[in-house]
Amino acid sequence: xxxxxxxxxxxxxxxxxxxxxxxxxxxxxxxxxxxxxxxxxxxxxxxxxxxxxxxxxxxxxxxxxxxxxxxxxxxxxxxxxxxxxxxxxxxxxxxxxxxxxxxxxxxxxxxxxxxxxxxxxxxxxxxxxxxxxxxxxxxxxxxxxxxxxxxxxxxxxxxxxxxxxxxxxxxxxxxxxxxxxxxxxxxxxxxxxxxxxxxxxxxxxxxxxxxxxxxxxxxxxxxxxxxxxxxxxxxxxxxx
Amino acid sequence: xxxxxxxxxxxxxxxxxxxxxxxxxxxxxxxxxxxxxxxxxxxxxxxxxxxxxxxxxxxxxxxxxxxxxxxxxxxxxxxxxxxxxxxxxxxxxxxxxxxxxxxxxxxxxxxxxxxxxxxxxxxxxxxxxxxxxxxxxxxxxxxxxxxxxxxxxxxxxxxxxxxxxxxxxxxxxxxxxxxxxxxxxxxxxxxxxxxxxxxxxxxxxxxxxxxxxxxxxxxxxxxxxxxxxxxxxxxxxxxxxxxxxxxxxxxxxxxxxxxxxxxxxxxxxxxxxxxxxxxxxxxxxxxxxxxxxxxxxxxxxxxxxxxxxxxxxxxxxxxxxxxxxxxxxxxxxxxxxxxxxxxxxxxxxxxxxxxxxxxxxxxxxxxxxxxxxxxxxxxxxxxxxxxxxxxxxxxxxxxxxxxxxxxxxxxxxxxxxxxxxxxxxxxxxxxxxxxxxxxxxxxxxxxxxxxxxxxxxxxxxxxxxxxxxxxxxxxxxxxxxxxxxxxxxxxxxxxxxxxxxxxxxxxxxxxxxxxxxxxxxxxxxxxxxxxxxxxxxxxxxxxxxxxxxxxxxxxxxxxxxxxxxxxxxxxxxxxxxxxxxxxxxxxxxxxxxxxxxxxxxxxxxxxxxxxxxxxxxxxxxxxxxxxxxxxxxxxxxxxxxxxxxxxxxxxxxxxxxxxxxxxxxxxxxxxxxxxxxxxxxxxxxxxxxxxxxxxxxxxxxxxxxxxxxxxxxxxxxxxxxxxxx
Numbered sequence: 001x002x003x004x005x006x007x008x009x010x011x012x013x014x015x016x017x018x019x020x021x022x023x024x025x026x027x028x029x030x031x032x033x034x035x036x037x038x039x040x041x042x043x044x045x046x047x048x049x050x051x052x053x054x055x056x057x058x059x060x061x062x063x064x065x066x067x068x069x070x071x072x073x074x075x076x077x078x079x080x081x082x083x084x085x086x087x088x089x090x091x092x093x094x095x096x097x098x099x100x101x102x103x104x105x106x107x108x109x110x111x112x113x114x115x116x117x118x119x120x121x122x123x124x125x126x127x128x129x130x131x132x133x134x135x136x137x138x139x140x141x142x143x144x145x146x147x148x149x150x151x152x153x154x155x156x157x158x159x160x161x162x163x164x165x166x167x168x169x170x171x172x173x174x175x176x177x178x179x180x181x182x183x184x185x186x187x188x189x190x191x192x193x194x195x196x197x198x199x200x201x202x203x204x205x206x207x208x209x210x211x212x213x214x215x216x217x218x219x220x221x222x223x224x225x226x227x228x229x230x231x232x233x234x235x236x237x238x239x240x
Numbered sequence: 241x242x243x244x245x246x247x248x249x250x251x252x253x254x255x256x257x258x259x260x261x262x263x264x265x266x267x268x269x270x271x272x273x274x275x276x277x278x279x280x281x282x283x284x285x286x287x288x289x290x291x292x293x294x295x296x297x298x299x300x301x302x303x304x305x306x307x308x309x310x311x312x313x314x315x316x317x318x319x320x321x322x323x324x325x326x327x328x329x330x331x332x333x334x335x336x337x338x339x340x341x342x343x344x345x346x347x348x349x350x351x352x353x354x355x356x357x358x359x360x361x362x363x364x365x366x367x368x369x370x371x372x373x374x375x376x377x378x379x380x381x382x383x384x385x386x387x388x389x390x391x392x393x394x395x396x397x398x399x400x401x402x403x404x405x406x407x408x409x410x411x412x413x414x415x416x417x418x419x420x421x422x423x424x425x426x427x428x429x430x431x432x433x434x435x436x437x438x439x440x441x442x443x444x445x446x447x448x449x450x451x452x453x454x455x456x457x458x459x460x461x462x463x464x465x466x467x468x469x470x471x472x473x474x475x476x477x478x479x480x481x482x483x484x485x486x487x488x489x490x491x492x493x494x495x496x497x498x499x500x501x502x503x504x505x506x507x508x509x510x511x512x513x514x515x516x517x518x519x520x521x522x523x524x525x526x527x528x529x530x531x532x533x534x535x536x537x538x539x540x541x542x543x544x545x546x547x548x549x550x551x552x553x554x555x556x557x558x559x560x561x562x563x564x565x566x567x568x569x570x571x572x573x574x575x576x577x578x579x580x581x582x583x584x585x586x587x588x589x590x591x592x593x594x595x596x597x598x599x600x601x602x603x604x605x606x607x608x609x610x611x612x613x614x615x616x617x618x619x620x621x622x623x624x625x626x627x628x629x630x631x632x633x634x635x636x637x638x639x640x641x642x643x644x645x646x647x648x649x650x651x652x653x654x655x656x657x658x659x660x661x662x663x664x665x666x667x668x669x670x671x672x673x674x675x676x677x678x679x680x681x682x683x684x685x686x687x688x689x690x691x692x693x694x695x696x697x698x699x700x701x702x703x704x705x706x707x708x709x710x711x712x713x714x715x716x717x718x719x720x721x722x723x724x725x726x727x728x729x730x731x732x733x734x735x736x737x738x739x740x741x742x743x744x745x746x747x748x749x750x751x752x753x754x755x756x757x758x759x760x761x762x763x764x765x766x767x768x769x770x771x772x773x774x775x776x777x778x779x780x781x782x783x784x785x786x787x788x789x790x791x792x793x794x795x796x797x798x799x800x801x802x803x804x805x806x807x808x809x810x811x812x813x814x815x816x817x818x819x820x821x822x823x824x825x826x827x828x829x830x831x832x833x834x835x836x837x838x839x840x841x842x843x844x845x846x847x848x849x850x851x852x853x854x855x856x857x858x859x860x861x862x863x864x865x866x867x868x869x870x871x872x873x874x875x876x877x878x879x880x881x882x883x884x885x886x887x888x889x890x891x892x893x894x895x896x897x898x899x900x901x902x903x904x905x906x907x908x909x910x911x912x913x914x915x916x917x918x919x920x921x922x923x924x925x926x927x928x929x930x931x932x933x934x935x936x937x938x939x940x941x942x943x944x945x946x947x948x949x950x951x952x953x954x955x956x957x958x959x960x961x962x963x964x965x
Contacts, residue, residue, distance in 0.1 A: 024475075025465045027451040027491045028839040030820060031458075034332040034832050038313050044831040047845035047909075051947045061839055063490075063950070065884050069852055070497045072884040074490035074840065138341045138904070140715070141831070143310050147284065192315060195326040195461025196468075239475060240493060 015103040015171070015181065016232075017162055018204040019191070020214040021078055023238035025198035028061050028076035032190035032199065036080075039163060039189035041145050043135035043152075056129040058160040059190050075238060078199065080190070081106060081127045081160035082223060085230030089119035089128060097157070104204070104232055105167075108159055115155040124224050128159045162201070163188035183209040204232070283308055290317055290777030292696045292706035294689040295330045295337075296823065297388050297412060298456035299696035301704075301777045302327065304711040311338060311690055311712050316458070317777045321702040323458040329821055329836055331458070336830040337688055338712070342903030343671055344685040346717035354666075357678040357901055364719065367684055371724075372731045374665045374682075375404060378638035382406035383627060386642035391695035391705070392752045393722055394616035396740065397642075400725050403736045406638075409623050410616045413649035413824050413928075416455065417620040418575040421925040422584030426592070428791030432700040433603045435569055437463035440476050440601035442563030444510075444556065446503040446587050447482040447574030451491060452839075453818050454571050459702065464491070477563075479556065481506060481548075482573050484815060484850075484892050485885025487839045496556070497887055500813045500931055501801025502546040503574035504583030506553065507590055508534065508795065509542040513557035514593045521595035526792055530593070533794045565601030566594050573815055576931045581924035582798035589795040598786045607785040608699045612755050621650060622926030625919075627659050637664035642721060643686070647676040648825055648899065651917035651928070653873040669721045672829060678901045686721040687714050693722070693746045695753070695778070704780035705756070707749075707773050720745050804918030805872045805934035813890040814871065814935040816913035822896025828906035838894065841881050842950040847910030849937075850883035850892040859937065866944040869893070871916035871935045878911050879944025891935060 036042060036059050045055040059080040066073045083106040089098045090106070097113040100106060108128075120128040134154040137145070145151065148165040152158040170186035183202050191199040202211035214220075219237040222230075286305045293300045293314070301320025305313040314332055318325035347367035348359035362370075375382060384401055388394075388410040401408040416432070424430055437443060437450075437460055450460040467476035480492035481503060489495045498506060512534040514520050515527075522530060543550040560566045570587035577583065596602025624646055639660065650656045660666065660679045668677040669686045677683060686692070687710075694708040722745025729740035742748040750770065757769045760779070773779050803813070818824050821833035828834065835844050849867055851859075861867065865880050869891065878893065886892055897910025920929040 022469055024468050027461060027464060028487055029328060029451060029457065029461060030836055030839060031326070031328045031332065031461075033836060034329040035315075035327070037832055038332055038335065044835055046831075046835075047947060050835060050844050050949060051945060053949075055835060055844065055949050057837075057949070060837070060949075063840065063842070068854070068884055069887055072485055073495070074485060074885065076490065076839065141336060141339045141341060144312060144335045144339050146312055147307060189313075192325070193327050193332060195323075195328065195458045196465030197462070198465065 013205055016204040017083070017104050017167065018202065018211050018215065018232040018234070019162070020200045020211050020220075020234045020236060022198045022200070022214070022236040023075070023077060024219070024236060025196040026076050026078060027196055028063070029195065030061055031193045031195060032059050032078060033057055033061070035189040035193035036160070038144070039146060039149070040161070041149050041151050043131075044137070049133065052132075054132045056158070058127070058129075058158075077235070078190075079125060079127060079223070080233070081162075082125055082229065082231035082233045083162060085232065086228055088122040088124060088227075088229060092118040092122045094118070103167075105162055105164060107161065107164070108157060110150055110152050110156050110158065113156040115157065117157065119157055124227055124229065128157050131156055131158060180206070281308060286312065289709060289711040290707075290775065291690065291711055292694065292708040292778070293327070293331045293334060294694075294696070294708075295334050295826070296453070297390075297416070298322065298459065299390070299698050299706055300327060300331060300456075300458055301706050302331065303777070304690065306711055309713060311335060319776055320706065320778070321704055321780050322456060322698055324462055326458050326462055328458050328461075330823065330827055330833065333821075333827065333830045333832040334690070336832055337671075338690050338715070340672070340829055340903065342673065342829060343688070343716060344673060344683055344718070347685065348683040350681045354661075354681065355679050357673065359683065364717070367682060368724070368727060368731070370682055371667055371684060372728050374638050374667065375728065375732065378664065380405035382638040382640065384408045384640040384642065385624065385644045385646060386410055387644050388412050388616065388618045389642075390616065390697040390699075391611070392745075392749045393694055395612065395752070396722055396725055396745070396748065398616055399739055400729060400736065403739055404732070408616075410618045411620075411624055411644055411646065412618050413621070414453070414818065416618065417925040417927040418580040418584055418922055419571060420618070421581045422588055425581070425585050425796070425924075426588035426791075426793045427597075427605070427789050428793070429605055429787065429789065431605075431608060433605050434700055434702065435460075435567060436601050436604055437476075437567070438466035438470065440467060440565050440567040441474060442559060442566040443467065443476060443478040444560055444566065444568045444590070445478070445480045445488070445492075446507065446568070446570035446583070447480075448569045448571035449486055449488045449817075450569070450571070451488040452486070452820055453823055477559070479559070483813070483887055483890055484573065484817075486572070486817065487820065489885070490840070496548060496552060499545070499547040500573065500815070500890065501577040501579060501803070503570065504579060504586040504798030505542050506546045506548055507568070507570070507583070507586035508537050508798070509539050509546075509553050510557040510560060511586070511589050511593055511795065512537050512539065513554060514561045514590070517557070517561070519561040520593045522593065526592075529794045530589070533797075560590065561594060565596060565599065567591065567596060567602055573817070573931055575922075576927070576929060577801040578920050578922055578929045578932050579798045579801045580922040580927065580929065582796050585793065586795040586798055588793075592792050597789050605787040605789060606700055606703050607787055609697060609703045609705055610756070610759060611695075611697045611705045612752055620921075620925055620927035621654070622921050624650065624656060624659075625654055625921075628656065637662060639663040639666045641666070641668040641670060641676050641680070643670055645674040645676045645825070647679065648674060648912065649914070651873070651914045651919060653917060654919040669724065671718060672902060674902045675900055684724055685716075685718040687718050691715070691718075692720045693749050695749060702780070704778060706778035707753070709774055722748065801932065802920060802929075803932050803934050804920055807934065810871065810934035810936045811889060812935050812937065813931070814869070814913075814916060814933050815890060815892045815931050816895050816917070817892060819894035819896040822894070825896045825899065825902075825912075828896050828899055828909070829903040831905050834905055834909075837949045840885065841883065842948045843881065843946050844949055845909065845947050846945075847878045847893065847897045847913075848881045848946045849878045850886055851880055851937075852886045852888045852890075853882040853884060855888045856880060856882055859939065861939065864944055864946060866940045866942040868938040868940055869916060869935050870938060871918070871933050873918055873933070874915040876911040876913065876915055877940060879946040881946060891937065
């Protein structure tokens, strides 16, 4: 058996991509949501399909209401694929379309996916979306489509990739220059647009990266971490 | 195959050189992205060009990713001091304006009755002749209603209209006007200050929606992040006082509900306590004036009127004056009342009392950048309504519109439609067929901003002049509005031709910058400075020069806010608020923004009525029931959403929907809450008092279909019901 070797593996071990989301900074402004749609060719559902629950948003803002007037409170929480280290979506995929990359991404191979939706059922974060119809853009809106990213066709599952196209581009540049990716050199679209810098992305294998340092905060927690999914995203608790 | 692609790219290259730069190819071929020679276009490799976002009035710096002549993505310009690489949802979505399938693709003239919205194409030459003839026929009677265009275009519009003795109105349908009016009263300064949120330790906001749409939400978003978690060991506290729990209030440490229109009174109470408890940092002379003002007010009476408990008022005052660097701001619902300006003056006074003017974490006034031809005064609704009286004279009746949609943004109760109906001739330069443009006799469509030259002066907040360049070849047979006005001036002849002798708008922009740089950095050769400005996206300095404040105005007693409709007949306060994505309606033709869930309710693609759940139960209403909202001025129907952040006697609705024109994504979708509003104005600012109308609700017995996208609990259940229905 030929041993798998990561062509992109940098000097000093593989990357381990991760994110920190500081809920004390997030204001629910949704800039991340549109940035993600623009970068990743996420389709528009339209009113009728959205009403059937078929709208897609690789990142969304969950809201939690507490209390009643005049003591009502609302909390926001951005939720995207948690790129679990122990991902419930992966073992249930009959065709290995959902798999784990050596650098810690939970990847989805679209042209392998046969649309059984087991992964979606098994995802506790409901961040995997099924394409119920062929994506459509009224001309000439399609001219905006990002050529670096596939348009997912009807019948496949799709989800956040941590903007893998940006990660790979950054890795290749670094590899050519014989170095590791610098902290902050690669940012997914959502992280890049976030005005309050609530989202921080980076290499968890680099102890000096911002994401590693922030993840050590005593405010840190994983979403539904009691399920043992080992999410790659660390949330920092909002202070009240 | 290969040959074909190469030929194709050549065509793109030639097209760019031909249309973007008449007559200046030689010099600019190296500088301007849209005219890269074809050998420099590499398929699959992106070029990034700097420009300025024009989706709201903030003017964030942007960089645009262009591949093979197509704009692919818009991001914040990391160099620009206003937004530092960040961009909001609306800015990101502006690509869907560029590629909007419903853009006007060439000049049109009316075909059929005015207002029917039927048009037929007309050659540019004929269109220009008709417009210039109309200008000549209405000497002194021309009115141009434009969106605020801080930069060279404002100078062009002002000069043009002055020269033909016409009027230009830079109209903005949101609440920045009361802020300017209040700053004039308090500080004697007209431009907008910078609020140093990043360094404040205690932010007391009276309704200012600074995280969603107020002034410069991206700038404030950055500052907010720093205020919360950007400093070691200091986390700024934030209290939001407003009747409805808005998106901004959701981020606050404490939300203090208050009766609408009484925010100024609360500020007076807090001011009185600061003074009384000996914590005011005022000169002896100022102290006397302020004492004289605050003396007659009693805290318990104010507690009674505002609905904010006396202990809470005392707590707010103490928190405020004991903070190391406190800051009070006001806007949004607090200023959109008939006493809006006075309310803001009372809030300004709190800053004067704690002496935070030009202090870290306080209010900063910066020296204006000194960019020529940009100081255009922005007007509110009153200035437009004044036209009603003027246009009654038959000779004064040429109406021109530049990216301004008053027939949508003004309530019908103001009867502004009369101005359109009585106008002799209406010309619109809008790239989209909005409600006002549909009334036009002639449409001379402008380029989309990503196809145009321009600049944007940001005074006050972060002194900067952004430079906008075309990042893509114009898609359609449109022409930049600047070129149109210069061409009209040329045809007009006389003094107008002399004053506006530029051949095209790009040359004019370049010359304005030449004058500006001669003032700012005379040592550097202009050509080099110009190229640098194009590459960077404009000119700015990291630090503005502070302007000392000489005037310290004591507050004026805020008059009680007036509300239209009797409390008995119309038991609810009504508050329409700009929607997160659609804002005042401009975003409604962008599918990304239509499908962007409202952050508080998760509704997409429609209108809804927010009602306190208890109140709804009293009325026997279930969520999604269709209700009639009735004011003394109109009736609309929309589905109910339970909203725990509303007081029992307040109903809120998002603005932005209910378009009768404006393209396939916007048209006939939801309702426009402005149709309910009374024509009430805040007199000092001339701004519409959007929060001053009272309403009642009636059940229709029907179910509505609000589309909610939330994935948790209730939302998922709703989807199931929807599927079964």
